[in-house]
Amino acid sequence: MNVTDFEVKAPGGGTARLADHAGKVLLVVNVASKCGFTPQYAGLEALHRRFADQGFAVLGFPCNQFAGQEPGDAQEIxxxxxxxxxxxxxxxxxxxxxxxxxxxxxxxxxxxxxxMLGTRSIKWNFTKFLIDRSGRVVRRYAPTVKPEAIARDIEALL
Structure with missing residues (x-):
């Protein structure tokens, strides 16, 4: 399987197909509105706008599993x-x-x-996964890695 084989929950209910993003380089991020890393939204949006015309997209997945940092419903988010x-x-x-x-x-x-050390769990919000055009996971980035630091890796895949 690759990333574009999955269906995910749409914010208004129902599902969304990641196949709609097939052929793009993707950055998949678990996000939250009340996290110390929340200002990374600005950097993620900058990457999205900078590379969108070249076949790139950021995909955000709100998560409330880390200290209740995403308490809102779909509309609030x-x-x-x-x-x-x-x-x-x-x-x-x-x-x-x-x-x-x-x-x-x-x-x-x-x-x-x-x-790190082969752990599979996500440690905090704003963990990022870079996906190549064929839907394969290329790299995982810790929440502390700022979006702008990923730009070169994105360019290499475009």
Whole structure:
């Protein structure tokens, strides 16, 4: 399987097909509106706008598993993203990234690109996964890695 084989929860209910992003380089990120890393939304949006015309997209997945840092519902999250950071990249429905209820996409991402010392769990919000045009996970980035630091890796895949 590759990333574009998955269906994910749409913010308004139902599902969205990641196949709609087939052939693009993707940066998949678990996001939150009340996290110390939340200002990374600005950098993620800058990457999205900078490379979108070359076949790149950021995909955001809100998660409330880390200290309750994403308490809002789909509408509150959407409003926050657009009014606070002018986000234009897709932000999907809130999901779990760890534990027995982890979204299947995240189970795949974690298995494909384990973290430090081979750990599979996501340690915090704003963990990032870079996906190549064929849907393969290329690299995992810690939450502390700023989006602008990933630009060269994105360019290499474009």
């Amino acid at each position: 959407a409003t926050f993203c657009t009014t606070s950071y002018d986000v234009t990249f897709p932000v999907f429905a809130k999901i779990d990234v760890n534990g027995p209820g982890a979204d299947p996409l995240y189970a795949h991402l974690k298995a494909s690109a384990p973290g």
